[in-house]
Each structure stands twice: as structure tokens, then as C-alpha cells.
Amino acid sequence: MPGPFDKPEGNWWDEPVNRREGMWLGIAGVWSLAIFGWMSGFTRFGDQNPVGETYEVDPSEYRETVQAYIDEADENEEGHIIPPGDSVYIGAFRFNWDGLPVVLEAGQEYDIHLGAYDVQHGFSIRPEHSLSQQINLQILPDTEWVIPMSFDDPGTYHVICNEFCGQGHNSMHGTLYVEEP
Amino acid sequence: MVATLSQLFDNDYDEEGFRTCSVTGLEIHRTAENHVKLFGLTAVVAMVVGGIFAITVAMTRWELIGLIGEANYYRHLSMHAWNLLIFWLVFMEIAILYVGGPMVLGRRLPLTKVAKAGWVTMVAGALGINYFIWTASGAEVAPLLTAYVPLNIPTGFFASAIVFLVGATIAAVPFLATIWKEKRWGTDDTLPLVTFGAFITSIIAVQAILGGIAAFSYGLVWKVGIIETINSGAYRTLFWTIGHGSQQINLLAMITVWYFLTHVVGGAVVVSEKVSRSAFILYLFFINLGAAHHLMADPALGVGWKLFNTSYAFYGAAFASMIHAFAIPAGLEAGRRQRGLGGGLFGWLTSAPWRNPVFSATIFSIILFGFVGGITGVLMGQLQLNITWHNTFATVGHFHATVAVGTTLAFMGLVFFVIQTMFRRDFVSGTLASLVPYFYAGAMGIATLAMIYLGILYGVPRRTSSVVRNIPGADFSISAAAPLMSLFGVFAVLAILAGVLFLLVALGSLLFGARLERGDDAGLRPDGGLTPDGGKPVHAVDMRGTFAMCLIFMATFVVLYVLNWFLLVQLWSIGA
Numbered sequence: 001m002p003g004p005f006d007k008p009e010g011n012w013w014d015e016p017v018n019r020r021e022g023m024w025l026g027i028a029g030v031w032s033l034a035i036f037g038w039m040s041g042f043t044r045f046g047d048q049n050p051v052g053e054t055y056e057v058d059p060s061e062y063r064e065t066v067q068a069y070i071d072e073a074d075e076n077e078e079g080h081i082i083p084p085g086d087s088v089y090i091g092a093f094r095f096n097w098d099g100l101p102v103v104l105e106a107g108q109e110y111d112i113h114l115g116a117y118d119v120q121h122g123f124s125i126r127p128e129h130s131l132s133q134q135i136n137l138q139i140l141p142d143t144e145w146v147i148p149m150s151f152d153d154p155g156t157y158h159v160i161c162n163e164f165c166g167q168g169h170n171s172m173h174g175t176l177y178v179e180e181p
Numbered sequence: 182m183v184a185t186l187s188q189l190f191d192n193d194y195d196e197e198g199f200r201t202c203s204v205t206g207l208e209i210h211r212t213a214e215n216h217v218k219l220f221g222l223t224a225v226v227a228m229v230v231g232g233i234f235a236i237t238v239a240m241t242r243w244e245l246i247g248l249i250g251e252a253n254y255y256r257h258l259s260m261h262a263w264n265l266l267i268f269w270l271v272f273m274e275i276a277i278l279y280v281g282g283p284m285v286l287g288r289r290l291p292l293t294k295v296a297k298a299g300w301v302t303m304v305a306g307a308l309g310i311n312y313f314i315w316t317a318s319g320a321e322v323a324p325l326l327t328a329y330v331p332l333n334i335p336t337g338f339f340a341s342a343i344v345f346l347v348g349a350t351i352a353a354v355p356f357l358a359t360i361w362k363e364k365r366w367g368t369d370d371t372l373p374l375v376t377f378g379a380f381i382t383s384i385i386a387v388q389a390i391l392g393g394i395a396a397f398s399y400g401l402v403w404k405v406g407i408i409e410t411i412n413s414g415a416y417r418t419l420f421w422t423i424g425h426g427s428q429q430i431n432l433l434a435m436i437t438v439w440y441f442l443t444h445v446v447g448g449a450v451v452v453s454e455k456v457s458r459s460a461f462i463l464y465l466f467f468i469n470l471g472a473a474h475h476l477m478a479d480p481a482l483g484v485g486w487k488l489f490n491t492s493y494a495f496y497g498a499a500f501a502s503m504i505h506a507f508a509i510p511a512g513l514e515a516g517r518r519q520r521g522l523g524g525g526l527f528g529w530l531t532s533a534p535w536r537n538p539v540f541s542a543t544i545f546s547i548i549l550f551g552f553v554g555g556i557t558g559v560l561m562g563q564l565q566l567n568i569t570w571h572n573t574f575a576t577v578g579h580f581h582a583t584v585a586v587g588t589t590l591a592f593m594g595l596v597f598f599v600i601q602t603m604f605r606r607d608f609v610s611g612t613l614a615s616l617v618p619y620f621y622a623g624a625m626g627i628a629t630l631a632m633i634y635l636g637i638l639y640g641v642p643r644r645t646s647s648v649v650r651n652i653p654g655a656d657f658s659i660s661a662a663a664p665l666m667s668l669f670g671v672f673a674v675l676a677i678l679a680g681v682l683f684l685l686v687a688l689g690s691l692l693f694g695a696r697l698e699r700g701d702d703a704g705l706r707p708d709g710g711l712t713p714d715g716g717k718p719v720h721a722v723d724m725r726g727t728f729a730m731c732l733i734f735m736a737t738f739v740v741l742y743v744l745n746w747f748l749l750v751q752l753w754s755i756g757a
Contacts, residue, residue, distance in 0.1 A: 002451050002719075003712045004374040004440040004512075005207065005285050012371065012454040018515075018720045020728040021453060021507055027735060028503035032496035035742065039563045040488055048749050049756035050568045054480045109754070114480070120329050120413055122572045126640045131661055133752055134640030136571040138478045140413045141331065145480030151753045158657045162572040162642035166322050166332065170251055170645045173655035 050137060052147035059141045062115040066091040066098050076103055080177060089113045090159075090174075092121035092139050094166050097159060100174030105181040109150040116141040122163035125176065128156045136162055151178040189222075189604055189691060190215050193699050198289070203702045204602050205445050206711065208287035214603050216296050217276045217284070220352070221599055223304065224272035224592075225687065230311070231264030232680050239677065243670030244650040245663075254646035255323040259314040262326040266584060267427060268307050271349055273592050274382070274434045275299070276599075278356040281379025281437055286363055286372075292355040299352025306345025313338040325644060327420060330400055330411045339401035346393045346423070353383050374451055374458065378437035381461045386430045388469050392422025414481035421472035428580070429468045431588040432502075433461075435546070438591050439509050442543040442598065447533055448520065448707030449512035452719055457508045463501035467493040474558070477567035484564070491562045499559055506551050507731050515722040519713040526726045537705065538614045539601075542594030545622035550587030553629060556738050557582060560745050569749055575636025577643045581629045585676075590622055593683055600687060601703045606694030608686060617683045624675035631669035635662055637748070 002008055017025075043049050057065075069089040074082040080101040088110045091098035098117075104110060114123055116139045126134035130153075137147065151157070161172035194200050198211040237257045240248035249257060283290045290296060313335040317323045324334045328342075360380055363372070372380065396419035403411040440457070443449035451457060473490030476482055493499060514529045523532035534540045557579040561570035570576055597614060600606050608614040635641040639662035642648060649659050649666050697703055716722075 002454070003444045003449075004451055005205065005444070006712075007368075007370040007373050008451075008454045009370075015453065015455065015718075016720045017453050017456055018511070018722070018724050020724045021456060021511060021720075024507045024728060024731050025456070025504065027731075028500055028507075031735065031738070032500045032503075035559070035563070036488075036492045036495045038746075039492065039565065042565055043484055043488070046565060046750075047754045047756075048565055048568070048752050049484075050478050050564065051484055051756040052480075053757070119332050122642070124572065124640065124642055128657070131640050131659060132638045132748060134573075135568040135752060135755060136478055136573060136640075136642075137568065138480065138571065140417075140480060142410075142413055143480045147755065148757055149753060149755050153753070158655075160642060160648065160652065162644070163329070164255065164325055164332075164644045167252065167255070170647050171653035171655070173652050173657065175657075 050147070052145055054146070055144045056142060057115060057144040059115075059117045062144055063091060063098075063117045065089065066115075070099060083110070087111045087113060090123070091115055091117055092123070092161065093117040094119065095161070095168040095172040097172070097174035100159060101177060103177045103179060104151060106151055106154045106178050107181060109148055112147050112149050113144055114139050114147065115144040119165050120163050121161050121165050121172070123159060124162040125157055125159045127153060128158060129153075138163065154178045154180050185692065190218060192603075192605060202602055203700050204705045207284055209284055210289040212290040212293050213279050213283040213288070216290055216293065217279045217599065218603060219300060220272045220276040220279070221596065223300070224269050224276065225596065225684070227264045227268035227272060227307065228680075229684060231261055231269055232677065232684070234258075234261035234264065235673075235677055235680070239670065239673035241646050243666060243673065244647055245667060246670065247647070249646075251646040255325060256314060256317065258644065259323040259325050260311065263310050263314065266326060267345075270431050270584070270588060270592070271427065272303065273595070274386070274430055275349065275352045277434045277438060277595075278353060278379050278383055280441070281375050281382075282356045282359040285376050286359065288359055288362070290355050291358045291362065296352060296355045299348050299350075299354070302348030302351055303345055304348075306341050306343075306348050309341025309344060310338060313341060327424060328397075328400060329420075330403065330413055330416045334400070334404070336401065336404045339397045339404060342397040343394055343401065346390045346397070350387065350390050353386060356383055371454075374454065375437055375441050377458060378433065378440060378461055381465050382430060382433040382437060384465060385426070385433055385469060389423050389426025389430060392419060392426060396420040396423060414479060417476060417479065418482075421475045422469065425472035425475060426469050428584060429464075429471060431584060432468070433464060435550070435588045435591045436505050436509075438595055439505070439543060439547055440512070442539055442591070442594055443509055443513050444516075444711065445598070446537055446540045446543070446705055446707060447513050448516040448522070448709065448711060448713070449509070450516040450519075450712060450719055452508055452511045452515050452724070456504060460501040460504035460508070463497050463504075467497035468501070470494060471498060471558075471562065474562040474567070477562070477564050478571040487564050491564060491567075496559075502555055506555075506734065507727060509547060510730060511724045511727040514724050514727050515719050516713060518722050519716045520709040522708055526729060529726060534707070536615045538618050539594045539598045539705065541615070542590050542597070542618035542622075545618055546587050546591040546594070549590070549622060549626055550583060551734060552737060553626070553633075554579060554583030554587050556741055557633060559738075560741060566745050566749055568755070569637060569745070572643055573636030574641040574643050575633045578629050578632030578636060581625065581632060586622065586625050586629055590618060593617065593621070596687055598705070600690050600694070601697065601705060604691055605697045606690045607697055607703060609689040609694050610686065613682060614686045614690075617679065617686060620682060621676060621679035624672050624679050628669055628672035628676050631665055631672060635665055635669065639665070641666070
């Protein structure tokens, strides 16, 4: 019987394969295709896909866009931003979030614009009432990413930066309030 | 001291510099053996350095202890990452190339000056990286593993990283020359499976290294002002060819070591050359696409690109891993059944040499890598599931399952093997040596699972010094995760202690272990020799134990897959 140090002799390619090994190849092959099929299909029929329009943008231009949006927006009594339309702009910078806190309505679809003014950041968001419902998106300083989102449950959603952005990174926190319409 | 060191590099060689290994039966030349020792010992030194920083990093993340503040945390994390994830493993992998090439083929190591030049260059790069991480100050920050631009990373760091990668390429040249000589002037025979695996590893490594040199050069020319702006998305794509590619080198080297060690201490055979080699070929084409896993939550890449790459082209490489997951245990089962070692479904496994740390380290590495590291890797690599994993502590759990449990454990077994077969020293304590794999696999395994749950169920992020007990300036923290974080902390301490025990046994045996006499196999050889004679052809041997284990693996995979998707669809609506 050959070991892994031995040079295999004769026509080793045509040696038969053990019956159970053959069955395993079939099971593993089918599973591989199945999980590819599911992932691919979910981009068509699923509700949770990290997919949206992207635009190349200069960080200072993005900052101006976010500022113009904030100027146009209303504020509630606590000073939280109420977006003027369906677009919500969030600008990450060391070590805070422009455009947050923001107040959104449950059930309404918003276009969430994500971008950064300086270095890379991470958009990590979860509702206070259910920490396991969390998602994480990368934010780049040269790209504006428009991801549609509609929040089903009212509540306080916390955003923390989960990409290392420099000394002070661990204090980078923002809030998103989702209210009943 | 010098005498002790020079003794470490000596053995009973014949006039031509060869000796016959009493365990493997291989003809080993002095040049190959001494360079394996050189790279292997350097790897262990890197492990000591990285291990020291494992203490400060883990004890900071366990915020109850909160050992160092944010100011130093990133520096320590960078030291931990580079020394363990890169230096410990890459130095070991060069050693593995020299084992898989010249040693298995019974040749001298050619171009020994090139090998030494490679070592010197790698050491210079590694020292530079450590220096620039440690001295980053003022406006400059520590790079962590990734040096994500446009963070202000020390210029010397980028330069040192390039030097290290060039050094690893130089060090691989003597191995490639060995294969060249074997095929050019040797016989027309097929390469042994271990050599073939090492050869594929070297090609994967060259791909990864070229990507790394491109990434760090891009960073360097931007830092020194030759180009004014740098595209962070393009850097990320380049970086991950080495960032993840380096871990694919680990994977292939580890699988080669699995075939090697299950054979020499367990008596495994190759159940199908065709199937195992085809799996390596699948790796050759597809494994490096896995770098895309890091870019699933990135804005700047298209969906089609993401789906093709993150699936390693329709899961071609995951399929390859599942092939090895059958072939390696089946080799053990077939080899042992042919010798009549154990009946029933799992008798061949229960009768195996479990007190031998080389064997137990290898088997725990296979099981934990597959069940924890492998499955989580595929899960987090799915485009949509990735948004629940990206940059969370669960990601850290995944790569501790692959690298800290899987690869490190296999390489610990290999270090023990090298101590006995090449340094020819017996363990200072056989009992403590036997304990190491159980202690390390148990503690690190639980610490790893805790990290995964902390990330997935509580959304605890990676790369931060405080988030569970306190987010500075915020009235929110992930305090619900505190009990599980304490579990993580306790088992991280135990895992570090297990690592210390490994080092004590390894270094103690090198310095104070009894010299093994010529012909003494230190009890390593499997019962009935390396390969059984005669009997049924290998494909006709019963492999139902392995098949049962693989079905358990698949059931676990399916359950975890469904659970992860179930968690995902609980989320609000995201994306176009």
C-alpha cells in the first residue's frame, strides 16, 4: 500500500476509488453547488443583501453633501435630525458620525448613504432590544455607498465603528431612532 | 552556549552527509536538515514574541481585567498579529517546503547560500516590522495586520513588509530548484503526494506574495509622496491577496503535514492518489479567490465579482477541502484496518497512539479545523451572511479556529516530531508532552467558540479595547455579553498557559532532553511499520468509520448553515 512519501507506481490515475469515498464526493459536490445556488438566488429573492449603488467621491465633496443635507433637514426637540426625504446621509469621521442621531419611521424605505471624510470606518448597527440582530458594512473614504433599508421594529439602534480608525476609535458611537409612523 | 547550539545542528551523517531516519526511513542530507532546523527554530522564537502579546491582547479584551488602555492596545494587537499570523507560520512553512522537497526525495538542499540569504532577508523584514510597529508614535498609528490606507502608518513598516515578502520568495527558491532537478534530471516518476502538496503550496505562496508586494508597494509609494492619493478599495483588494493568501499557504502546508504525520505516526496510507491530487489541483486554481471573503461588505465591488470569488468559483476549493476531510482519516482507517488494528466502526481510531502528542495534535487539528474553522469560513464567506460576521469578534473566532487551533496545533505536533527525529532529543517529560495537545486544543477550542458567539449573538466588534463594559462617551455598551466574555477570558488564559507548556517542553527537550541513539525511533513508529504489506488493494478496504464521521460533519454543516440564515432573515430589509 502506498504512503504519501512513495512515488506512486504504474497507472495510478486509473486505480478504482473506494465506494464510500465516491459517495462522499457526490454529497460534497452537491452541497457545494447547493450553497452557491442559494447564495446566488438570495440576491434575487432575499430581503437582506449588501447591495446598493456606489459612486466614487472625493471625501471633501462627500462632507459638503452631508452638510447640505443636514442644513436642509429638520430637527426634533432633542436636536435629532429628521431627514427631509427618503435619503439619509451618514458621514463617518474620526471619531464621530455626521448625520446621527437621526429619527426614522418604521416601515418606510430609506436610501442610506454611507461615506467617510478621512480614513476607513465600519458601520456596525444593532437595535438596543435585540443585540443579535446586527449588521456590519465597510465604509471607504473614496466611495459613497447607497444601501436601501427599511426598519420593521421601532426602537433605538446603536451604531459603532468596527474598523480601526486611529487612537479614539473605541469611542465612535452614534444613534438611530426608529419611531412608529 | 555555542557548543550547545552547534550540537543542535549535528547528527550522525555518513561521509556524503546523509543519514537514514529511524522513523520515516527517509534518506536525509545534512543541508536539508539543518535548514529545516534553522527556519523551525526561528518560527518558535516568533511564536514566543507573538505569544507574549497574546497575553496583553486577550487580557485587555477581557474588560474585567482591562490590562492595557486603548493607547497601547493597537500596538500590542499589531505585534500579536504579525508575529503569530505571519512570522511563526511562514518560517514554519519554509521549513515544511524543505521537508516536503529535498527530505522526502532524498536529496541535498541545493543553493544553500540562497536559503541562508532568504532567512537573513526574512529576519531583517520581521525585525523591521516589529520595530516600526513598536515605535509608531505621534501622528502615526500601529498598522494592525492590515495597514489600511489612508491611515497614517509608518513608512518603514511598508518597506519592511516588502523586505520580508521578498525574503520568503528567496527562501522558496531552493525548494523550487529541488523540484526542477527532480523532474529535469531525476526519473520520470510521479512526485510523492507530500512533495506534490508542498509544490502546490509553493505556487499558492508565490501568488500571495506577489499580491502582497504589490499592496505594500502601493502603500509605500503613496507614503513617500510619489503618488498623491491612494484608493482605499483598491488597496484592500490587493492587500487581501496576501492577507488571506498567507492563510491559504497555512492551509495547504497544514494539509500536507496532515498527510505526512498521520502516515508516520499513525500508519496512514494514501487511499486514492487521483482524488487527493485532484483536490490539490482544485486548490491551485481556486483557493486564493477566498481573499474575497474580506470584501463582501465593501462598497466598491460588483455582486457578480463577489459571488464568483467568495464561493472560490462555485465552491471548488471548499469541495477540495471536503475531499481531504475524507481522504486523510480514510488513509488512517485503511492503513490501520489492513494491519488488523481495531475493528468495528471506530476501533481503528480508538486504538491509535493517543499518548503520542504528534498524533493527538494532528487529529485534534483535523477535527477542530474542519468542524469549527472550515464551516465558519464558508458561512462568513457567503455574501449575505457576511454582513452579520464582518469585523465582528466572530471573525476573530473563525481565524483562531483555523490558524490558532488548526494550523498551530498541527505545527506544534510537527515541532515535537522534529525534536525527536531531527534534533534527536527525547522529551524532558513524556507526560507533559502528551498533555500539551489536549490542554491546548481544549482551551483554545472553547476560547474560539466563545469569540464566535460573542460576535454573532452580541455583535461584539473586533479591534477595540473596550465595548462590553464601556464605550467612552456613550450611554450604551454591550454589557449583556459580559458573562460570555468572562468565559472567553478564562479559556484564553488557559490556552496561553497551554502554549507556555508547549514552549517549555519543546525548548526544555532541545536543551536538556536525552540524546536519542542511532536507530531509536522514540516509540514514534506505528504498530506494524509505516505501510502494511499485501492484503486487499487499498480501495477495497472498509472506510465506513470515516464515512460516518464525514456524515456527522455534513449534518453539523447543514444545521449551522440553516441557523445562520435563520438569524439573517430576522433582520430588517437591507439592500437593493
